[in-house]
Amino acid sequence: MPHDPEAAGMVLHRPAMRDGQVLSQNWPGLIIFDCDGVLIDSEIVVCRLTAEEFTRLGYRVSTEEVIARFAGRPEREMIADVEADWGRPVPEAFFTRIRARVEQAYATELEIMPGIADLLDSLRAAVCVASSAYPAKLKLGLDTVGLYKRFAPNVVSASLVAQGKPAPDVFIYAAGWMRAPTADCLVIEDSVPGVRAALAAGMRVFGFTGGRHCAPGHRERLLEAGAEQVIESFSDLRHLIPAAF
Template sequence: MPIDLIIFDCDGVLVDSEVISCRAHADVLTRHGYPITSEQVFERFLGRSTRQANLEIESELGRKLPDAYHGDLQDELFRSFEANLEAIRGIHDVLDVVTQAVCVASSGSHQRMRVSLGSTGLYERLAPKIFSASQVTNGKPAPDLFLLAAAEMAVPPHRCVVIEDSLAGIAGARAAGMTVFGFHGGSHCRDGYAETLHRAGTDLTFADMRQLPELLRRVEADALAG
């Protein structure tokens, strides 16, 4: 079937934010009584919503995270994004040439995406076709967010391709019945991460965003031939 919609994850796919985000989460959580490293944040919470992560942390702590934690985390994230965040190399070029409709489906909040996408010149290119886990009951790895995006864009799930870098996102896209490309070109992706994405069930993996238009053409040609 033809591909009518490309659904991009945000962090680690559109913007190279995961190293910054994991470091900020680790620093602020540790200050508020939950010692954790940025590597542990990456392993446990990559691709999951803040709401889900907080529930898990609070269950382990046996108490609610203090109100100050949420404000401190937002301040640290936004300060770091505005100072250091860059778009994934090649994404602006890709958006210039792809012929399919595009949208964003992220575990991050709309406010966070306004800052991260805005600081890299992507927000104005993609708004208002931006969807957040805050709009659904169950975030990734549930399929709800991807199904919402497809419904809002009026495209059947089987004619969507999702670009993801997280295991939770891959699981959600597969559960939604969509084709999934695993992207491992962000600075957080270590040696062997392509194989990790492949084992999680991606249809293919790639590390250079500028390859995406050709990969889309290849998948469509294979579908027509098969």
């Protein structure tokens, strides 16, 4: 994981536009991928386990509610919301159990998102990962499906920044780490908080609905949040961003 922001070269501005189109023919210079629900089909797994563990402790919540309330946000913010709603601290046993169960489930249930390996093989644009997941879980998920070495060391966790999504911090950090102007970046995101974070960072963003956690209406929610396009398959990117290939 990177530890030095090294933000030299980071430029916070919108790209020059004409008729709604970026003038640069080289955009995007950097594609920033969210991890859970974009690179790996993990949200449905982790949200199910989270709902089960909270319910076991007495805080009754469904998988669908966990997805709607917490997908795309850092764990620390989820815990703060639950504690405020529940009126009591989440016991330490929750963290021990959920991490053990996620590790076990990743070994048996986790799937790589279809088409991502082929996409990475054909892209000439720079790529990195910016995720709300804590570093160990982020590395575990990418390692399990064989993607970690394809991105490392350009893998950024929101634990490195002050605020998680929908704040722009993790995307600004990632752009600085990659020495890319924010206006040259395209973010691929599956969550409403992630879309809002990318826009707040001055980046363009495409929504992604290829994960099993994406229920009917999710495409519309991503568009309402400000996603420029919403794709269901990575094969859609070739005609949307031809300069990246």
